[in-house]
Amino acid sequence: MSDDTAKARGTVLGIDIGGTKMAAALVSADGTVLTGDRIATPSGDADQVFAALGELIERVSGDAAPLAVGIGSAGPVDQQHGLVSPVNIAGWRNFPIVDRVRAMTGDIPVALGLDGHCFALGEFWGGAGRDAHTLLGIVVSTGVGGGLVVDGKPLIGQSGNAAHIGHVVIDQDGEACVCGSFGCVEAYASGPRMVARAQRSGWRTGETVDAEVLAADAAAGDELALAAFDDGAQALAAGIVATAVTVDLTAVVIGGGVAKAGPVLFDPVQAWVKRLAQLPFVTDLTVVPAQLDNAGLLGAAHQAWAALA
Known part of the structure; x- marks a missing residue:
């Protein structure tokens, strides 16, 4: 087992989706970001946009097995059905983000929240x-x-x-x-x-x-x-x-x-x-x-930890 994989034990995966950029990170229970990266939000149809996000998730997760996933997305969102329709991402309308991410990460909790909620929660948690x-x-x-x-x-x-x-x-x-x-x-x-x-x-x-x-x-x-x-x-x-x-x-x-x-x-x-x-x-x-550059990402991770409580 690599050192990075060992460090990533006991982590969740936080994902922050916006019209300008997408970010992902493995985050510990105390809010420490262990590995993280971001990309510009691509244009294209639903599958093209998700393909870029999927590559980001794989790159950040590596060999780690996060306990849960928290997603903060530009809205509107439909939490009940796990759907997102970001105003600034034209390719996603009622896009099943929760199901698509769960298919990548396995049978673990996936919590979806509005990006603004995650930003507020991140600044409340540590900002x-x-x-x-x-x-x-x-x-x-x-x-x-x-x-x-x-x-x-x-x-x-x-x-x-x-x-x-x-x-x-x-x-x-x-x-x-x-x-x-x-x-x-x-x-x-x-x-x-x-x-x-x-x-x-x-x-x-x-x-x-x-x-x-x-x-x-x-x-x-x-x-x-x-x-x-x-x-x-x-x-x-x-x-x-x-x-x-x-x-x-x-x-x-x-x-x-x-x-x-x-x-x-x-x-x-x-x-x-x-x-x-x-x-x-x-x-x-x-x-x-704001004090944090990654408040939305940390708020998304906080949601993931809450889903495990």
Whole structure:
């Protein structure tokens, strides 16, 4: 038996599936990542996308025999039937991810959760939310996802899609969202939508740019880039405050690629939250950056350990 295989005894396999990347890792009961890797999420039909994920799982697992699997996926998800229909993965609609992964890994528990739930659970387990009692976690990236940990436990909902903050409607007459509705948080606060809004205003028109470039220009004082971040921040703040007054929370953690913009995102978010959170029980609402680069992966692994309890 190899040293790596010996170390991997007593581990679970965590899988994090998003529109931009897929990650997998063997994780111990204390949250230590023993082996892990990630790939860009491929385009293609359902089987082509899963083939890439399958290769990643095999590469990470090696000769190890994980005790359980936890999957965090972009949503919507159908936990009851083990299906996923990620908005940002066109090839997967009602894709039987649980059955397909179980066929690869053997007859072990496979727990499926929304990626935002896993992010919140990971930050609660070992990141910026570990001292919180009730926590809202938000991922701002290609889309906007979220998850709630209430009284120390993830709030899942009957379908497994609770706290989908990106699709909280904040403007009924607002912009069309990829989900089919209008005026959702994601329609204003996701990286691609902020970039598109800035370009419509005259910022880097005709160039192929992304949210990282937008953030760099905002940090340098570009007024159009700053305005796009302020619009996105206002949408995020509206969703945050709506959630806070619904479940009575004071701790919010934001991660994801767009959150790496730092103060150009967090300063206006905090300012808008302060403006919108006027009821006494949410006036102490705090919004902080995520501490973990792999919170979603750790949250998925946490689900797997919980499935063994």
